[in-house]
Amino acid sequence: MTTVLSENIGYLLLIGIGMILTLSVILMVKAETKWLGTRKTSEWFYTAGRTIKTGLIASSVVSAWTWAATLLQSSTVTFEFGIAGSFWYAAGASIQVILFSILAIELKRKAPMTHTFPEMIYARYGKHSHKVFLFFGLMTNTIVTAMLILGGAAVLNSLTDVPILYAAFLIPLGIIFYTVFGGLKATFFAEYLNTATIFSIVLIFVSVFYFISPEIGGINGMYEKLTEASVLKPVLGNSMGSYITLASIGALIFGVINIVGNFGTVFVDQSYWQRAIASRPKASAGGFILGGIAWFAIPFALATTLGLSAVALDLPLTTEQISLGLVAPTAAVAVMGDIGAILILSIVLTAVIAAGSSQLISVSSLMTFDVFRTYLKPSASGRELMRISRFTIIGFGIGMGILASLMFQSGLSLQYLYMAMGIMIGSAVAPISLSIIWKKTNRYSATMGAIIGLILGIAVWLSSSAFMIGEISIFSTSHMIPLLLGNIASLTSSLCITVFGSLIKPENFDFKILKQKILLVDDKIRTMLKNDTDEKLLEKSLRMCKKISFSFSLMIVVVFPLSFYFSDYVFSLESFVYWVSMAIIWAIIAAGITIIIPIIEARKNIFEIISRANSSNSIMYNEEHFDDETPLTKILVPVDGSIKSLKALNHASYLFRTNSKIRIYLLHVIEWTDENDENMDEDMSHQIQEQGRLILRSISVPKQMNDYQRIVKLGNPAKKINEMASTLRVQAIVMGKKGLGNSEEDIGHVSKEVLKTSVTPVVLI
Numbered sequence: 001m002t003t004v005l006s007e008n009i010g011y012l013l014l015i016g017i018g019m020i021l022t023l024s025v026i027l028m029v030k031a032e033t034k035w036l037g038t039r040k041t042s043e044w045f046y047t048a049g050r051t052i053k054t055g056l057i058a059s060s061v062v063s064a065w066t067w068a069a070t071l072l073q074s075s076t077v078t079f080e081f082g083i084a085g086s087f088w089y090a091a092g093a094s095i096q097v098i099l100f101s102i103l104a105i106e107l108k109r110k111a112p113m114t115h116t117f118p119e120m121i122y123a124r125y126g127k128h129s130h131k132v133f134l135f136f137g138l139m140t141n142t143i144v145t146a147m148l149i150l151g152g153a154a155v156l157n158s159l160t161d162v163p164i165l166y167a168a169f170l171i172p173l174g175i176i177f178y179t180v181f182g183g184l185k186a187t188f189f190a191e192y193l194n195t196a197t198i199f200s201i202v203l204i205f206v207s208v209f210y211f212i213s214p215e216i217g218g219i220n221g222m223y224e225k226l227t228e229a230s231v232l233k234p235v236l237g238n239s240m241g242s243y244i245t246l247a248s249i250g251a252l253i254f255g256v257i258n259i260v261g262n263f264g265t266v267f268v269d270q271s272y273w274q275r276a277i278a279s280r281p282k283a284s285a286g287g288f289i290l291g292g293i294a295w296f297a298i299p300f301a302l303a304t305t306l307g308l309s310a311v312a313l314d315l316p317l318t319t320e321q322i323s324l325g326l327v328a329p330t331a332a333v334a335v336m337g338d339i340g341a342i343l344i345l346s347i348v349l350t351a352v353i354a355a356g357s358s359q360l361i362s363v364s365s366l367m368t369f370d371v372f373r374t375y376l377k378p379s380a381s382g383r384e385l386m387r388i389s390r391f392t393i394i395g396f397g398i399g400m401g402i403l404a405s406l407m408f409q410s411g412l413s414l415q416y417l418y419m420a421m422g423i424m425i426g427s428a429v430a431p432i433s434l435s436i437i438w439k440k441t442n443r444y445s446a447t448m449g450a451i452i453g454l455i456l457g458i459a460v461w462l463s464s465s466a467f468m469i470g471e472i473s474i475f476s477t478s479h480m481i482p483l484l485l486g487n488i489a490s491l492t493s494s495l496c497i498t499v500f501g502s503l504i505k506p507e508n509f510d511f512k513i514l515k516q517k518i519l520l521v522d523d524k525i526r527t528m529l530k531n532d533t534d535e536k537l538l539e540k541s542l543r544m545c546k547k548i549s550f551s552f553s554l555m556i557v558v559v560f561p562l563s564f565y566f567s568d569y570v571f572s573l574e575s576f577v578y579w580v581s582m583a584i585i586w587a588i589i590a591a592g593i594t595i596i597i598p599i600i601e602a603r604k605n606i607f608e609i610i611s612r613a614n615s616s617n618s619i620m621y622n623e624e625h626f627d628d629e630t631p632l633t634k635i636l637v638p639v640d641g642s643i644k645s646l647k648a649l650n651h652a653s654y655l656f657r658t659n660s661k662i663r664i665y666l667l668h669v670i671e672w673t674d675e676n677d678e679n680m681d682e683d684m685s686h687q688i689q690e691q692g693r694l695i696l697r698s699i700s701v702p703k704q705m706n707d708y709q710r711i712v713k714l715g716n717p718a719k720k721i722n723e724m725a726s727t728l729r730v731q732a733i734v735m736g737k738k739g740l741g742n743s744e745e746d747i748g749h750v751s752k753e754v755l756k757t758s759v760t761p762v763v764l765i
């Protein structure tokens with residue numbers, strides 16, 4: 001495909017999208033920490049405070065599951081098999097997220113304090129099993145991240161001629177920056193923006209292609225062109241060679257591979273466990289179910305539009321271009337020109353950056369909690385954990401750029417990686433799932449099932465490739481049948497070994513042990529979890545989850561498609577109109593769910609941020625310019641419990657006794673040598689601040705003081721006093737010449753430092 005955009009535009013889009021997303025996320029995190037009082041502790045960094053609600057979980061799931069492959073590979077299989085391709089891609093990859101809701105509920109019931117799924121494995125099975133499943137977790141994140149970068153780089157190169165090697169290194173930069181800054185909460189914010197962008201662009205494509213484009217001619221025109229293409233270029237294995245039938249043997253094989261492979265990329269991917277951990281207990285089930293159903297609309301609507309259009313317009317595509325996932329970009333350019341190229345490039349890059357952030361934070365969690373804290377330094381503080389996490393994010397992001405480049409140089413395409421990933425990670429699905437569901441699961445059976453399943457999956461894949469093609473190469477191993485057999489062997493052999501081994505020698509594990517072994521340092525979040533966890537509600541949610549998950553999965557991948565398959569039904573014009581209309585309506589409803597519900601759920605916080613921002617601006621505006629009434633006089637009185645600080649408090653009250661509009665702030669600063677208190681362990685911070693509050697509560701406030709506030713801060717006393725004076729916009733600082741120190745000088749060192757650096761008038765008593 002000839003590039004339609006200049007190389008400069010490619011760099012501009014790549015850097016611009018990364019910067020816009022990064023700045024937006026940083027502003028959101030800053031607003032939350034400044035006006036909602038959120039502290040950036042290690043627990044907040046990894047779990048977003050465990051307070052994420054249903055709508056944001058659903059939006060996050062949609063974003064995390066929308067890879068470059070979702071946007072590109074779905075159109076590729078539709079180009080190859082017709083409407084059966086788009087359906088099987090959507091159906092075969094949505095049920096895993098919906099079924100994962102069961103594990104999310106079980107996690108909240110049995111191991112609510114955990115940070116990673118291998119941490120849970122360690123508590124139940126011990127260190128040997130822990131190392132095995134940690135390996136699978138890291139391998140999953142590595143494969144997924146490499147696919148994300150490789151897909152994004154391929155599209156950028158095809159549309160703008162930016163070298164793939166350059167793109168592979170530039171794409172991770174934006175991901176690294178805001179992930180290092182904001183942790184998991186930044187990832188949630190970025191994913192919300194990404195989901196809104198994806199649905200907006202999908203609906204633009206659907207509207208233009210089916211209702212505006214003269215090349216397509218509407219839904220009727222699309223039907224006529226597909227009918228003609230079925231005659232001129234019939235699809236081998238499809239009923240009557242038609243593109244508008246679900247009776248497709250090739251699509252069915254792809255669907256089975258898709259189902260088996262994607263169980264691994266959900267159940268073994270730490271990013272989904274991280275969402276379950278970050279969610280509120282009552283939000284887990286609804287978030288994953290809504291997210292899975294909403295995600296279905298993206299590949300279904302987009303591929304039904306772009307993939308079918310590539311067939312209808314008979315676009316010339318080489319085998320290499322198809323394998324790189326360039327069907328969708330080619331169709332977008334053919335119908336919408338430069339605008340289509342910019343839209344498809346924007347949607348792919350935002351998806352890659354947002355989903356990539358999710359993978360980076362997952363890898364950092366695994367390395368921090370399951371490597372550093374478990375094996376290297378169990379007593380590590382929150383500050384040390386944050387440092388290791390940030391180093392991991394930077395190192396892994398750069399490393400993935402190198403890996404994606406090497407994969408491209410070796411001839412591994414996006415399509416190849418997508419089809420083969422289930423062989424590599426599918427064997428860990430059953431052991432991990434049963435470890436949180438079934439108390440009889442035997443640790444040795446589960447561990448050996450994962451290892452043997454991987455070996456058998458690879459052996460079946462390679463041997464069947466050699467038997468059918470006569471060689472073992474990238475070409476031979478990319479055929480559908482060997483990939484199908486390898487995926488099935490990996491998943492089913494592991495399941496059989498784990499189940500039969502556990503039945504022969506069952507364990508009787510008490511899941512209460514997980515609550516005893518996995519503890520949170522953060523008092524505040526631990527208390528919140530206890531208060532927010534209703535065991536009866538979780539049991540009720542679990543029953544509902546099982547009914548919805550199993551019913552939806554059975555209907556969407558068995559009853560509905562197989563009824564069309566065995567009937568050899570080819571869609572009529574009327575049926576095709578219903579089919580396309582269903583895809584469009586589904587996309588509109590899904591967009592509403594994932595964009596509007598998070599805003600409704602966060603409305604109180606949004607209004608509070610706006611109110612506080614306006615309040616701070618209006619105070620400065622009124623007091624400095626147009627306040628005709630007597631302005632509010634604000635005085636800051638630092639107190640450390642010394643006699644002189646108490647005299648300063650009494651003097652401030654006496655000095656301003658005639659002023660009816662006075663507010664006095666009592667500030668107690670606990671000296672802390674490390675001023676970077678954002679990274680302080682929450683438990684230690686809580687204990688120290690409680691001591692400060694006790695000191696403040698023990699101070700008798702003069703009776704004439706009606707308006708006063710008590711404030712406790714940690715850090716350098718002089719610096720904090722001046723910071724609070726500036727933040728509160730006080731008219732004066734009133735403090736003792738000396739505090740509790742034993743300085744022989746007339747003025748204590750804190751008072752002297754305040755005098756030296758303050759821009760606010762200081763009164764010394």
